[in-house]
Amino acid sequence: MRGDYLNWPRLVEDALSKWGSVSVEGPFENIVVSGMGGSGIVGDVVKLLALERLSVPVEVVKSHIVPSYVSARTLFVSVSYSGNTHETLLATARALEKGAKVVAITSGGLLEKLATEKGLPVFKTPVGLLPRVSFPHMLTGVLGVLDSSGLTVASRAEVEDAKRQLEREAGEIASEASSLAEFAYSRELLVVATHSPLEPLAVRAKSEFNENSKIVVKVDVAPEWMHNDIVGYEKPLFDEYRVVAFYDPDDQAGRGLVEFMVGEHERRGRRVRVLALRGVNKVGKVLYAAMLFGLASVELALKRGLDPAATESIARYKSAAGRIFGVGTLKP
Amino acid sequence: MRGDYLNWPRLVEDALSKWGSVSVEGPFENIVVSGMGGSGIVGDVVKLLALERLSVPVEVVKSHIVPSYVSARTLFVSVSYSGNTHETLLATARALEKGAKVVAITSGGLLEKLATEKGLPVFKTPVGLLPRVSFPHMLTGVLGVLDSSGLTVASRAEVEDAKRQLEREAGEIASEASSLAEFAYSRELLVVATHSPLEPLAVRAKSEFNENSKIVVKVDVAPEWMHNDIVGYEKPLFDEYRVVAFYDPDDQAGRGLVEFMVGEHERRGRRVRVLALRGVNKVGKVLYAAMLFGLASVELALKRGLDPAATESIARYKSAAGRIFGVGTLKP
Structure with a gap:
């Protein structure tokens, strides 16, 4: 893959x-x-x-x-x-x-x-x-x-620029992905943290680690995180987390929010990996993040000796979905 | 509280x-x-x-x-x-x-x-x-x-009906909350699971357990859960979860989705508590769920010997927020 x-x-x-x-x-x-x-x-x-x-x-x-x-x-x-x-x-x-x-x-x-x-x-x-x-x-x-x-x-020009960025950086992204897979390979629960405009990329990271690496991932989003989750991390009954936090370096408040989250985790001794999204524009940052998390999640699957492409439980759901929605089996 | x-x-x-x-x-x-x-x-x-x-x-x-x-x-x-x-x-x-x-x-x-x-x-x-x-x-x-x-x-009439429901059921909700607090008092990570229209109530449950009980909570929402998270739960590196799953009994597909999630967890030996939301109407179900999770989260705090009202890390954030947003200190 x-x-x-x-x-x-x-x-x-x-x-x-x-x-x-x-x-x-x-x-x-x-x-x-x-x-x-x-x-x-x-x-x-x-x-x-x-x-x-x-x-x-x-x-x-x-x-x-x-x-x-x-x-x-x-x-x-x-x-x-x-x-x-x-x-x-x-x-x-x-x-x-x-x-x-x-x-x-x-x-x-x-x-x-x-x-x-x-x-x-x-x-x-x-x-x-x-x-x-x-x-x-x-x-x-x-x-x-x-x-x-x-x-x-x-615009078309923005997507073209983003595509060229991806071409230039693919090798570098692959090596960053190896390092990220190494970090995520842990019995601690993986938390992916970011600031609100980038939530879709944290959701994407979660889904890639779910499907490819077969691990559970929790998504944390600032600034809402600072109004409730933050208290949960003060002295939780279960406290084994490893955090990947990322921000858009062109968003000063967003960066400040993520740095605050990172500080809260580090003061409690949790391991955190911080990433600044690179990109010629927003599409570039999206594709950079998606490729990075995609490759990292495939590498983690391989480290675990698992097939990144296999998603057997989704197949089980798909065969039950017709009954759940009361529409019978799809006939493609 | x-x-x-x-x-x-x-x-x-x-x-x-x-x-x-x-x-x-x-x-x-x-x-x-x-x-x-x-x-x-x-x-x-x-x-x-x-x-x-x-x-x-x-x-x-x-x-x-x-x-x-x-x-x-x-x-x-x-x-x-x-x-x-x-x-x-x-x-x-x-x-x-x-x-x-x-x-x-x-x-x-x-x-x-x-x-x-x-x-x-x-x-x-x-x-x-x-x-x-x-x-x-x-x-x-x-x-x-x-x-x-x-x-x-x-409508006003719906809210009035919901209020009367809450009056009638407060005692029963309090005793259900005690049982739920008992269930949630665990070193396993608490997962709150539901179907998509009820996501706000799962988010509310999370926030209440965060702020009152000082525990971390993960929210899982069907049917999106069936397209990625489900694979993460197949054989995660970290696998200690305890699940509270709830559904609207008047939503047949929603109930089927939650039952499917419950089945996936139970086949892997995880403990699950399933709740059907009671209510004379949607507002009633919202208030029922919010009171249940609120009371349960307070009880869990008391079991842990913690003050449910205290949220010291939120105060720390509030004193940093002016700097993060570049607007200085608020002068109320």
Whole structure:
């Protein structure tokens, strides 16, 4: 899988070559991005990029339930790598009933079939990857759809710059990832800590260590952390944590918040690894962090003698999901 | 502090007596609720109640950063029990600059002062409580403001019914809380697990156990949990967890999701306590859960010989926050 992550600049390039090919006509009062796991994280990152840039709210839906405000004034972005995700299919069907303008990001499956039947725009992502590895392709796809629909959260030039950064730095990121895997290989519980605009990247780190390394990870986000969790870490009954903390060096308050968290852990003797995200722009920082955590989580799996690609319990869930949602088995 | 929680029906009653006294004139395209910790959770619960009821999106901001879409078409609800929360004051000032209609929920402090200067509507909550204990008063206050502004997420009658439920059941909730505190008193890491619409109540449980019991808590939310965390629990390097899982018995898919999570933990020999939320309506379920977790977290503190009211590390943060945000010391 290491090669799959190192191949990301090629994935971004492929998606960039389709920039402008899919658009949706507005105007829109809000954007909803629906998706789960390695597909859903695309929505989180879109929200991160939109925070200080977009004139309409973005909500990420990680369930089968669509908020009641979804309407004909909603751009509904349905992201499912496989196209066969129960929650996303149910949410998308409901959004269509409510009159939302739907665009699908998928490699195929029932989502592509639905889109074809309903004449919905589709951004195709290549088949044969693990969803979590196809992240930069799906992300670039969504960024292109938004830009072409008058809802720019990152321009084509920014994504191109970020891609070049990734090409230049891939070797260095791989060696940082080895060091991070070494740090995370521990019987202490791994905590990933950051400041609020970067929460999606901490969630991404968690998910990568979950799926690839098969470890449990706790996510801590400042400044909310300072209003409750901080007290829990004062003298917990269970106190074995190892912390990876990261910040955006261009965000002074964010850096100060993370340094405060680090200080709290260090005063109690916990081991902390601090990272400053490198990047030519926000997309660059996102891709840097995602590649770093992806590679580190694969290395940790290999150190443990585990197959990073295997996710047997997710398969068990997928075979139960039709019953849970009362819709029976999917027939792709 | 037990008495403070058991006094909640009186707090709700007091806030109900002011229902309709504060309103804001729309129309609005979106709602932003700003607040941290015991005040911020009010926003999370408003979002929970709005999910299947409101025609505009609700976003909860737990930081000093205001999303770029905030405008004159935004209802900005600023919640700070003390009125002296750096993040909320900074976010509120920024929202005012952007032309948002601001309403303040506070017991006083700089937020009340700002509101008075700017002629903003204020819902006053009684002084002398801990912010986390004043939760039902602030919540009822916000529900009343929304209802009076044509944005009903819960009616006065629903809140009255929920209050009567709390009165009837307080004794039973207290005894359930004792049993839960017994269960949570462990050197295993406490995990609070639920399904996505109820995430705010899991976050509330975490914060209460953080602040009152001084323990670390991890929150797990289905169905997203089934797409990554589940793999982490397969064979983690660190594997000592004790799980409190709860669901809304009126949500069949939600119940199925939580039962699936419980099954995954039990097959690996972890101890799980499962709770079905009782309630005459959604507000009733919220207050039931909040009182249960509040009382349980106080009992756990007492079992540990700790003062549930003390939160010394939050005080340390508050004295550093002015420097971190580059605004100097607050002068209430």
